Amino acid sequence: DVKVTQSSRYLVKRTGEKVFLECVQDMDHENMFWYRQDPGLGLRLIYFSYDVKMKEKGDIPEGYSVSREKKERFSLILESASTNQTSMYLCASSLSGFNQPQHFGDGTRLSIL
C-alpha cells in the first residue's frame, strides 16, 4: 500500500515564525500536492509538484512556498506564519497522468498563536 507520511500530526507555532511542514511518500509517485482543509470550505489546493524541482500554484498559494529537492519529499513552507493559516494541512501523492488516484497523509493540524 502507498504510504504518505506527514512529519507531525499537531504543531503549534507563533505569528511571524517560518514554519516547515514535511511530507514523504514511499511509492515513487511523480505528483505531490499540498491542500488545506477548513470547516465549511472543504479542501483547497495550495501547491502541486509534478517532478523534482517543479511546482505549480494551486488555488490559494499566497503566503506559502514549496520545495521538492527529492522525488519522495515535498515540503510546504509558511514564510511568516499568520493566524489565518491555522488549519489542517494535507499532503497527497499520485502517479503522473490524468485521473490517477491521489493518496493522502493523515494531516497536520497547525495552530498559529
Added chain:
Amino acid sequence: DAKTTQPNSMESNEEEPVHLPCNHSTISGTDYIHWYRQLPSQGPEYVIHGLTSNVNNRMASLAIAEDRKSSTLILHRATLRDAAVYYCIHQSSSGGSNYKLTFGKGTLLTVNP
C-alpha cells in the same frame, strides 16, 4: 470549477446496502467521476472512479447514469468502519488543471449498529 451536488447526510444500518447519490449536471464528455471518503481524524481515502461504464472494486461499486449527469456510489454491506464523509468529484480535463480535485462538502454517512 467542476461542481457536484450531494445530500448533506445519510443514515444506514450495519450490513445493509448504501446508495450515495451525486449530481454533476455540468460534467463534460472527458471528465472522470471520482469518489473519496474521509474518516474522522484521517486524510481522504480514494474509493473508486469511472468515466462511462459502471465500475466495481473491493471497496464499492460506481453506477453512472447514461447521460453522465449523475452517479451513485454503492456500498454493498455497510459496516461501522464505513462511517465517513463521502466526496463525489468530477475532475475537469480542461486546460492545465487536469490534476486538480475539487472537493465539495460531501455526504456524512452514519452507520447504525
